[in-house]
């Protein structure tokens with residue numbers, strides 16, 4: 651039987667993450683090697699020509715799974731029938747811009763996009779927000795989509811999760827494939843907390859195996875948390891291929907499930923678990939199956955972790971207060 655194609659909407663399609671993402675979606679890395687897709691690309695008017703160029707290249711790849719590409723600058727068109735939405739396009743911080751200005755500018759993007767998702771997306775819509783500040787942009791889009799179940803709005807901390815795996819592997823020599831149960835808590839920002847106290851390295855507790863709290867506090871945590879800035883410094887542009895790869899991982903895991911004995915990190919609406927105020931879109935350890943996720947329960951949080959989780963969550967609280975004051979949620 652021929653499968654119905656899945657409609658995947660990508661915003662910011664002509665940007666650098668978009669360029670690293672679209673070819674892999676079309677070749678089956680988002681949903682699976684047997685799932686046909688239709689791409690719906692959203693750009694601002696100035697980005698349409700470049701998006702058309704990318705669409706020409708996608709056609710030229712003759713991907714067997716790609717069953718159509720539509721391009722629009724109208725969110726109501728781009729989200730029509732969307733089953734998966736990757737909200738990548740965002741307003742970057744420019745010189746002289748305060749955090750409040752950044753949140754307001756992004757409100758102008760994510761509020762109408764949330765409303766368009768509410769009005770036009772498919773009933774099974776799953777949303778991943780990549781564009782920064784990702785957690786709070788997801789909150790803005792969610793607030794504008796009251797008819798969509800709130801748990802369908804998520805933000806990306808999978809890149810941070812993957813960065814943590816990479817750093818642990820580099821330190822210990824244990825291959826990434828044998829590292830499990832790493833967690834990113836909180837915001838996708840420099841306050842995030844990469845936690846290895848529950849992680850396993852080749853079956854052994856990672857914090858015990860590493861046994862080096864100085865490295866943990868002074869090297870591992872800041873390296874992971876500030877990796878985005880380090881990439882910008884080195885490349886002169888923010889992470890693109892690794893961000894695209896993490897976005898594919900996030901959705902693929904959400905749809906197809908976490909491996910037995912492992913979990914992943916996703917920023918999802920809090921249900922109050924681990925003292926994170928309800929409704930904040932904060933990163934947690936989650937397991938997924940049958941297209942749903944659950945926050946891992948019952949983990950013991952030591953003092954070292956508690957302070958760091960609370961600091962990142964406090965930043966999210968402040969961002970929520972700021973967008974509330976701006977009338978965005």
Ligand SMILES: NC(=O)c1ccc[n+]([C@@H]2O[C@H](COP(=O)([O-])OP(=O)(O)OC[C@H]3O[C@@H](n4cnc5c(N)ncnc54)[C@H](O)[C@@H]3O)[C@@H](O)[C@H]2O)c1
Pocket residue numbers: 661662663664665666667668692693694696697738739740741742759779780781782783784806807809810838888889890893
């Ligand atoms: N969550 C993460 O882990 C993570 C990692 C890396 C980058 N990011 C963020 O992802 C975002 C995109 O990064 P990039 O490198 O692709 O940026 P980019 O500037 O190369 O591309 C952004 C694209 O979005 C488009 N755009 C802007 N407003 C739009 C709108 N209203 N509708 C549709 N498209 C719109 C722009 O025209 C541009 O083509 C940035 O906010 C970046 O900070 C997040």
Ligand SMILES: O=C(O)C[C@H](O)C(=O)O
Pocket residue numbers: 782809877878879881888889893
């Ligand atoms: O775009 C940025 O500011 C950095 C990005 O969020 C990243 O983590 O690489």
